[in-house]
Amino acid sequence: MPDDVVALIWEALGNDRITTREAADRLEYLFGYRCPDDLAKTLSKLRKAGSVKGEIDMDAGGWMWWADEECKKSRNQGE
Numbered sequence: 733m734p735d736d737v738v739a740l741i742w743e744a745l746g747n748d749r750i751t752t753r754e755a756a757d758r759l760e761y762l763f764g765y766r767c768p769d770d771l772a773k774t775l776s777k778l779r780k781a782g783s784v785k786g787e788i789d790m791d792a793g794g795w796m797w798w799a800d801e802e803c804k805k806s807r808n809q810g811e
Contacts, residue, residue, distance in 0.1 A: 738783050740765060741775070742799045745784065749798040782806040 744758040756771045775797050778784040783803050789796040 737774070738778065741778065741784065742804065745797060745799045747798075749796045751789075751792050752795050752797065755797055 740759060740763055741755070744755055744762055750758070752772050752775065755775065756766070759765045759771075772795065775784060775786060775795070779786045779797075783806070784797055784799045785803060786795050786797045788794070
């Protein structure tokens, strides 16, 4: 995954735990950017790589996503 995409997603997530839809809305609002493939797939790939965290939240009706310092450190160590 290109580092610039990861940086955009981290900025969109900020320090919040947000739904996939909220992440897509933030990316479009902040950067005029829509993921080339389905955002849920992209976030899932990033979760597997340790670049973001995610879990199913039944109250929210889907996945919640966030990026903490552990995610950012793991990405920086992989460079």
